[in-house]
Amino acid sequence: NHVAWFVGAVESFRFHDIRIQQFADSLSAVAQVKAQGIITETGKTYSQEYVLFVSVSEGKLTHIREYFDPVQASYALDSPVVMPG
Numbered sequence: 001n002h003v004a005w006f007v008g009a010v011e012s013f014r015f016h017d018i019r020i021q022q023f024a025d026s027l028s029a030v031a032q033v034k035a036q037g038i039i040t041e042t043g044k045t046y047s048q049e050y051v052l053f054v055s056v057s058e059g060k061l062t063h064i065r066e067y068f069d070p071v072q073a074s075y076a077l078d079s080p081v082v083m084p085g
Contacts, residue, residue, distance in 0.1 A: 010046060013037030028055040028063075039076045046076035 006013075017034040031052045039046050048068050055063040074081045 009040055010037040011040050013046075027057065028053070030054075042076065042078050044076045044078070046073065048072050 013035060014037065015033050015035045017032075019032045020029050021031075022029045031050075031054065033050050033052070034048070035050060036045060036047045038044070051067040053063070053065040054061060071081055073079075
């Protein structure tokens with residue numbers, strides 16, 4: 001659901017400055033990547049830096065864990081930043 005929403009909500013989304021480090025097992029890696037797009041609802045630029053941990057098996061992605069800065073997303077969406085607690 002999130003991916004479907006994102007594709008509809010962000011236009012001209014592009015990745016750049018991709019750095020990939022393979023793990024010793026050769027089936028897992030970590031990637032650092034920057035990305036930028038336009039939030040269609042607000043017209044604001046969404047700039048983000050991601051860290052992704054991925055694993056593959058038999059040529060297929062079997063695991064993905066993504067980290068990013070939610071404050072950047074909140075700014076681009078004109079949403080308040082809510083701190084827990």
